[in-house]
Amino acid sequence: MSRIEARFKALRASRRKALIPYVTAGDPHPGFTVPLLHGLVDAGADIVEIGVPFSDPIGDGPVIQMACERALAHHIGLDDVLAMVRDFRSRDADTPVVLMGYMNPIEVMGHRRFADEAAAAGVDGVLTVDMPPEEMGDFSDCLAAAGLDPIFLIAPTTTEERIRLICDNARGFVYYVSLKGVTGADTMDVDTVAGRVDSIHAVTGLPVGVGFGISSPEMAAKMSRASDAVIVGSVLVRRIAEHGGDDESTLRDVTGLLRAMREAMDTEAEVPA
């Protein structure tokens, strides 16, 4: 059983929903990332999602674009990101790690080498935003051979036929994009999302996470009722960007926000349906 699968199983047993924070590796500087990841876990993260910086992140809004640019100013490459995961793993053997990014850095490293090195570093799942199931080819086999879970996005516009295709190719969980737009946008209707999540559940036994645009503890709580996991990214990254203070106070502020989300979600879980 993969670490991701085990984590969802344990959560289900305790009737809790997963909280998955996203941060861009190397933002605002390389030394910040690993302490931040530990801080996020302490604040209640069940899985951590690490963004691999890319020069042309077409699926991301301005907040994460700027995070990529800040990280790239420090020349953070895929090998640096894997080194951060290794470092994180040396103190945390249990929390699943998902890498989220774009295909080209992986193309350069080579599909097989990437899969092997990522697994060795302690990565559990890989979400490549611009790689649909149809184009996976040998990459799919490389991930499987290394024991990595391929994570895919499902959009509001995704047809039922494609939902099936995606779920057939996914492991770990699937990621429902709760709005039409790029990361960081903020229009979303909880009932609509709940309906879509139900229709994905009708097709797959995989857990369904919801993300894009979740920006407050209240919204996280509502979304957690409608799904198996809540993914929060831009709101945390924006905090990092706007924080003028030192590393310590930035970390306190970002983890504080995540903790508030955790508490709101856990309170929501106790409210009878």
Added chain:
Amino acid sequence: MSTMSEPAREPIDFSSYPDASGHFGPYGGCFVPETLMTAIRELTEAYARYRLDAEFLAEFDNDCTQFVGRPSPLYLARRWTEKVGGARIYLKREDLNHTGAHKINNALGQALLAKRMGKRRVIAETGAGQHGVATATVAARLGMECVVYMGAEDIQRQSPNVFRMRLLGAEVVPVTSGTRTLKDALNEAMRDWVTNVDETFYIIGTVAGPHPYPMMVRDFQSIIGRETRHQILEQEGRLPDALVACVGGGSNAIGLFHPFLFDSEVQLHGVEAGGYGIDTGQHAAPLCAGKPGVLHGNRTYLMEDEWGQIMGTHSISAGLDYPGVGPEHAWLKDIKRAVYTSVTDDEAMAGFHELTRTEGIIPALETAHALFYAGQLAREMGPGRSIVVNLSGRGDKDLQTVANREGITL
């Protein structure tokens, strides 16, 4: 090129490329976020229906004649040919099209498709501004809302075109992310499309992007090569020995080349932007000096660093300043059906002045790259042979750049 020891290869059926999922050998494909997949499917299906629809094609042909001014002449550059003293040089006069470049062929085709799909809003990216102007033009004519994304850097370089777009009613949005040039404008247009996917049609300006764009843009631009074929047979009585075109994303080049792919005796030469020189790293020549990777929806040759980050490019011409290239060119390079070279900024300037003074035609700086190379090729080939150069656009938009470079205040 086959040698005696290699087994005879099956001739390639170029008409069967790309395959159904948009691949040219290992290149092309459809690498986009799931948020765009349904829109791409819808576009693929609509295009599959209309590309063979007699009424749609008749509308396109009629607009090409009545609105664009086609066919464009195939002009024998007599004085330039004499001066060079080699092969006869013909110019395919895409600069004479309405709006002054080949870009209108494609913008028109896609806008007509958008209309049939019931989209009322079109968006585009632009580098030199030629594609933006072409899109704004057809949008004005069809009564569609139009938004053009343009790198902040390019807005500076190509200000006359920015004004033209605004006159035509388009909103021009400056893009300040990344390198502030064409690639970033493309990123921003993709993000707009993801967000406004229901009512918006994205008119990509070159043979890049996810399937079906490289195929669709090629099909619309192939009118260049089809006309050329007919015209050269009329004027020379035989096919040309070589075709030459500049390559940014590669749309004017593939438009000229495609109807000649089966004619193995016709050499195909693509000319990339050599910038300050390939060895300086400051250029925009992915086919000459890049490596395969994935960007903007397809697998192709890219300019990237050792970690797969896309590099900033440099060219004197905004329209060639792009780190990728259409996937069909990547494939034609690998199978050696076409050859790709590069021409520096300085050489392009020489080509620009040469044509202006000997033929009375002021070419776009993009085109000037192809012209410089064509002059050399004509000399090498010698008399008795013929070359067609795609004169992809006129140079009015570049006058400021040329003046600045030569220290002249306008």
